[in-house]
Amino acid sequence: MSDTIHIQGLVGNIEILVDYPENEAKAFAVVCHPHPLQGGTPQHKVPTLLTKIFTQNDCIVYRPYFRGLGQTAGLHDDGFGETDDILTLISHLQTLHPQLPFYAAGFSFGAHVLAKCFVQLDEKNKPKQMILCGLPTAKVRGIREYQTPFLQGDLLFIHGENDEITQLSDVLNWARPQKHLITVLPGANHFFTGYLKQLHHAIERFLSIK
Secondary structure, three states: OEHHHHHHHHHOOEEEEOOOOOOOOOOEEEEOOOOOOHHOOOOHHHHHHHHHHHOOOEEEOOOOOOOOOOOOOOOOOOOOHHHHHHHHHHHHHHHHOOOOOEEEEEOOOOHHHHHHHHHOOHHOOOOOOEEOOOOOOEEEOOOOOOOOOOOOHHHHEEEEOOOOOOOHHHHHHHHHOOOOOOEEOOOOOOOOOOOHHHHHHHHHHOOOOO
């Protein structure tokens, strides 16, 4: 059962679910959910899986609600205000847990927000490792063009071969000049339907929390 906390963001309250490991915490993690206007919540199956993996690896996990969802104030802001809110949350948590290393993971729109946060953080405040699943890097279903910054760090990118929302070809075009590794799940769609076990394995092999 998750606990709930609230902090003050730039436009008001931010509601956050908190999950604790059974053992003493070795780190804390921020997990960001998919698009709130497309049914995304912190309880979505991918953020839930990410939370499970982190808690099993002795992390305290924080899952914020994006603007306009749950009890988080404000209106959806296409990732701009959401980035400000997550940066506020990260700063708050680093003050709360000064001795614990920081990790991050996001899915879809949540991955986009974390990518934008990553490039705005000082080197000492960046996550030790970051996992981005279904990262949007170009036009999504003809609705919106995502401007995804270039990233360098200890990063895991996971994408479904048959992702119909954030196409694999777009991610490869974005990753190519940066020479990133991309973990592709053959046959998987955007939501990794039927591939959660494989997603779990890929993340476990990458994650290193000491």
